[in-house]
Amino acid sequence: MDKLRLRFEKTGRAIYISHLDLMSTMQRAFARAGLELKYSEGFNPHPLISILLPLSVGTASVCELMDFRLREETDLAKLPERLTAVLPEGIRVLEAYPAKRKSAQLKWLDVTGLFEYDHGTPAVEELEAFYRRPEIVIEKKTKRGTGQTDICPAIAQIAFAAEKENIRVEARISAQEPTLNPDLLAGALRQLCPELAPDFAEFTRLETYDGDMNVYR
Amino acid sequence: MDKRLKRILPRVQKPARYTGGEYNQILKNRDEVDLRLAFCFPDTYEIGMSNLGLSILYHTMNSLPFVWCERVFAPWGDMYDEMKRAGIPLYALESGDPISEFDSVAFSIGYEMAYTTVLDMLDMAGIPLRTADRPELLPLIWAGGTAGVNAEPMAPFIDLFIIGEGEEVNNELLTLLHQAKRENWSKQDFLHRAAQIGGVYVPSLYEVTYREDGRIAAVTPGDGVPAKVTKRIISNLDAVPFPTSPIVPSTEVVHDRVSLELFRGCVRGCRFCQAGHVYRPIRAKKKETLVQQGIEALKNTGYQELTLLSLSTSDYRELPALCDGLLDYCEERSIGLSLPSLRADNFSMEIMQRLQKVRKSGLTFAVEGGSQRLRDSINKNVTEEDLLHTCSIAFAGGWNNVKLYYMLGLPTETDEDILGIAEMANQVLHCWRLNAKNKNRGVKITISTSCFIPKPHSPFQWEAQISLDEYRRRVNLLRNAITAKNVVYNWHDAETSLIEAVLSKGDRRVSDAIELVFRRGGRLDAWTDYFSFERWMQAFQDCGIDPAFYANREIPTDAVLPWDHIDVGVRKAHLLRERERAYRAELSPDCRKQCSACGAATLLTEGRCDG
Numbered sequence: 001m002d003k004l005r006l007r008f009e010k011t012g013r014a015i016y017i018s019h020l021d022l023m024s025t026m027q028r029a030f031a032r033a034g035l036e037l038k039y040s041e042g043f044n045p046h047p048l049i050s051i052l053l054p055l056s057v058g059t060a061s062v063c064e065l066m067d068f069r070l071r072e073e074t075d076l077a078k079l080p081e082r083l084t085a086v087l088p089e090g091i092r093v094l095e096a097y098p099a100k101r102k103s104a105q106l107k108w109l110d111v112t113g114l115f116e117y118d119h120g121t122p123a124v125e126e127l128e129a130f131y132r133r134p135e136i137v138i139e140k141k142t143k144r145g146t147g148q149t150d151i152c153p154a155i156a157q158i159a160f161a162a163e164k165e166n167i168r169v170e171a172r173i174s175a176q177e178p179t180l181n182p183d184l185l186a187g188a189l190r191q192l193c194p195e196l197a198p199d200f201a202e203f204t205r206l207e208t209y210d211g212d213m214n215v216y217r
Numbered sequence: 218m219d220k221r222l223k224r225i226l227p228r229v230q231k232p233a234r235y236t237g238g239e240y241n242q243i244l245k246n247r248d249e250v251d252l253r254l255a256f257c258f259p260d261t262y263e264i265g266m267s268n269l270g271l272s273i274l275y276h277t278m279n280s281l282p283f284v285w286c287e288r289v290f291a292p293w294g295d296m297y298d299e300m301k302r303a304g305i306p307l308y309a310l311e312s313g314d315p316i317s318e319f320d321s322v323a324f325s326i327g328y329e330m331a332y333t334t335v336l337d338m339l340d341m342a343g344i345p346l347r348t349a350d351r352p353e354l355l356p357l358i359w360a361g362g363t364a365g366v367n368a369e370p371m372a373p374f375i376d377l378f379i380i381g382e383g384e385e386v387n388n389e390l391l392t393l394l395h396q397a398k399r400e401n402w403s404k405q406d407f408l409h410r411a412a413q414i415g416g417v418y419v420p421s422l423y424e425v426t427y428r429e430d431g432r433i434a435a436v437t438p439g440d441g442v443p444a445k446v447t448k449r450i451i452s453n454l455d456a457v458p459f460p461t462s463p464i465v466p467s468t469e470v471v472h473d474r475v476s477l478e479l480f481r482g483c484v485r486g487c488r489f490c491q492a493g494h495v496y497r498p499i500r501a502k503k504k505e506t507l508v509q510q511g512i513e514a515l516k517n518t519g520y521q522e523l524t525l526l527s528l529s530t531s532d533y534r535e536l537p538a539l540c541d542g543l544l545d546y547c548e549e550r551s552i553g554l555s556l557p558s559l560r561a562d563n564f565s566m567e568i569m570q571r572l573q574k575v576r577k578s579g580l581t582f583a584v585e586g587g588s589q590r591l592r593d594s595i596n597k598n599v600t601e602e603d604l605l606h607t608c609s610i611a612f613a614g615g616w617n618n619v620k621l622y623y624m625l626g627l628p629t630e631t632d633e634d635i636l637g638i639a640e641m642a643n644q645v646l647h648c649w650r651l652n653a654k655n656k657n658r659g660v661k662i663t664i665s666t667s668c669f670i671p672k673p674h675s676p677f678q679w680e681a682q683i684s685l686d687e688y689r690r691r692v693n694l695l696r697n698a699i700t701a702k703n704v705v706y707n708w709h710d711a712e713t714s715l716i717e718a719v720l721s722k723g724d725r726r727v728s729d730a731i732e733l734v735f736r737r738g739g740r741l742d743a744w745t746d747y748f749s750f751e752r753w754m755q756a757f758q759d760c761g762i763d764p765a766f767y768a769n770r771e772i773p774t775d776a777v778l779p780w781d782h783i784d785v786g787v788r789k790a791h792l793l794r795e796r797e798r799a800y801r802a803e804l805s806p807d808c809r810k811q812c813s814a815c816g817a818a819t820l821l822t823e824g825r826c827d828g
Contacts, residue, residue, distance in 0.1 A: 028519030
């Protein structure tokens with residue numbers, strides 16, 4: 001079969017499964033569902049699966065995408081149910097369809113996050129003002145040490161709202177080239193404006209978009 | 218999930234091992250079960266989730282509708298620190314509930330170096346360490362596993378031990394505890410009733426007295442308590458439940474695969490080997506059962522690898538037919554089949570070649586002794602000829618990585634025996650030169666030595682361990698004798714072996730030192746990252762315990778042994794006979810050639826010993 005795409009959720013306890021472990025978890029789930037993945041040819045065959053945007057440990061998502069190939073034709077409509085039944089708690093397959101668009105076209109991500117403050121929240125306006133700065137240059141650890149990055153171009157929209165004792169953040173951030181880890185939305189505050197920084201922040205990916213801000217599938 | 222936990226998980230290494238939620242975990246409604254059991258493994262998740270015994274008992278205990286058995290592992294250091302700092306008590310993976318809410322805590326203790334971790338886990342759960350400080354029936358703290366064959370060093374901490382195989386007796390115990398909880402029995406009443414169940418050892422019901430020279434005078438059972446606790450076994454392995462839907466960890470563990478147990482017990486009777494004696498009699502599973510359970514487990518887990526477990530895989534009578542049956546299923550699905558624990562004397566190239574289609578790994582042989590005389594003395598029935606023959610086939614078949622395991626410090630070992638190890642490495646190298654298919658790929662021969670530890674219930678249980686200095690001298694002797702550049706020599710450090718010897722042969726007095734080591738920060742002592750020899754030696758000294766008394770002293774054969782009241786089936790007279798034969802370097806035939814009437818067969822309630 002041609003290249004197929006799976007859209008799935010990774011929430012609850014499953015958010016702590018790392019990217020690499022998720023690959024083997026998925027591979028085993030296909031085997032449990034009786035679906036045979038196509039393997040690469042060569043000296044060390046491995047199943048042809050790839051996850052479009054690796055998700056960092058601790059971040060939830062309701063819009064994960066994974067490409068794969070099967071050895072035999074399968075009824076795609078039944079696939080989500082078959083796979084979800086054999087996946088660990090927290091991983092739920094939403095749909096399966098032929099992968100028509102290139103993964104490079106995935107450009108933007110909607111994320112939502114909860115900023116938790118243990119000693120009272122700052123004013124929403126203060127957070128908004130911070131993110132209205134013309135540039136937000138932060139230190140980022142890279143493979144070659146630390147580098148300076150302006151994260152502003154990677155944030156298309158950002159909004160804050162009070163939610164009980166915490167603050168809800170909604171943002172559209174760059175998914176690839178550059179990739180912005182949503183944790184940096186709190187990390188930037190920690191570096192540049194510690195008095196506004198939350199004591200803890202957790203994020204969920206909500207939706208994927210292309211360069212024209214249309215939903216990417 | 219606990220809010221505090223949520224905050225620390227992103228900061229620790231491999232957080233998925235602390236969350237539960239894996240595929241095939243067993244969830245029950247906490248309000249609908251009467252007994253909540255925390256099944257603790259005193260080591261990390263990665264080790265515990267690789268343990269077949271844990272997997273079997275998790276499923277058999279959860280088969281009781283009134284019990285919810287959940288898993289608990291010891292956190293690694295980073296998580297441990299975070300939990301302490303955040304004030305999070307030890308919790309169970311399935312429900313996330315703190316252990317203090319549970320009715321009972323059971324430990325699976327496979328090795329002595331886990332003792333401090335047992336105490337650590339009790340402490341992290343907020344449970345007093347000593348039985349004497351827990352007057353109430355609940356939580357009942359019990360333990361099983363191989364370490365139970367000499368439970369004495371842990372006796373003051375554990376309410377009761379299960380001796381032997383747990384599939385049946387655990388459920389009998391839980392059923393009794395269920396009744397006791399419902400009817401509000403006192404702890405004493407319960408322990409007395411539990412001691413009547415075969416295989417249940419309640420240390421507090423046995424009084425140990427000592428002589429002036431420090432040796433044990435007597436072990437006296439209380440009124441109505443059996444003088445000896447006899448090991449429980451499963452007579453018919455085909456009839457006992459086996460988990461064909463084991464939990465599939467969502468993060469990598471040590472043995473990430475389906476494990477099938479071929480048989481329990483061993484026909485060989487190597488004289489240093491505890492497992493070979495305490496797991497008797499020999500009971501094999503039918504190959505039809507194994508093929509069916511293996512295929513079912515592969516389907517239910519999606520694993521890409523299956524391994525066959527036993528003390529000596531090539532002694533399984535139907536091994537070729539079993540491999541064929543499994544490979545018929547595995548090959549077309551690219552599932553790997555691995556066979557550990559092969560012996561050099563009956564190694565089958567035919568089997569190896571079929572396995573090789575899927576994957577080729579190195580070959581490992583436990584040779585144990587460097588000369589024929591020494592191997593005869595320990596009853597390791599492997600000859601140099603066997604080994605070289607096997608190696609020649611393997612080298613011709615394309616293998617180029619051979620590992621040879623030895624022990625230093627075996628009873629009767631001489632310097633000549635040690636030099637024989639280096640000589641044998643040269644022979645294997647020569648064999649490679651003669652037989653290698655492709656010499657350009659080179660060869661790697663690895664020699665590993667560990668320090669002999671005399672173990673309870675083995676023919677060498679009375680033996681002394683050599684001193685640290687002597688072990689180091691022997692290591693250096695061998696190091697200098699190994700000259701070939703293709704031969705690598707690794708030696709285990711003997712400090713752990715000394716502590717292990719004290720703990721495995723210890724009596725109740727050793728418990729004070731275990732507690733002191735724990736109080737001073739000792740945990741996860743099986744890991745070199747955490748083991749501190751100095752901490753152990755200091756604790757022995759502070760408790761007035763001489764480690765040499767336990768490890769380096771030969772015990773007179775008429776002495777009362779700390780584990781004499783534990784009956785594993787093999788008679789003491791048999792062990793003594795075997796020990797005498799060792800001094801004469803006399804082999805004993807394996808159980809298949811001739812039954813040695815060791816006594817273990819009397820444990821069977823049906824069927825015959827497969828030896």
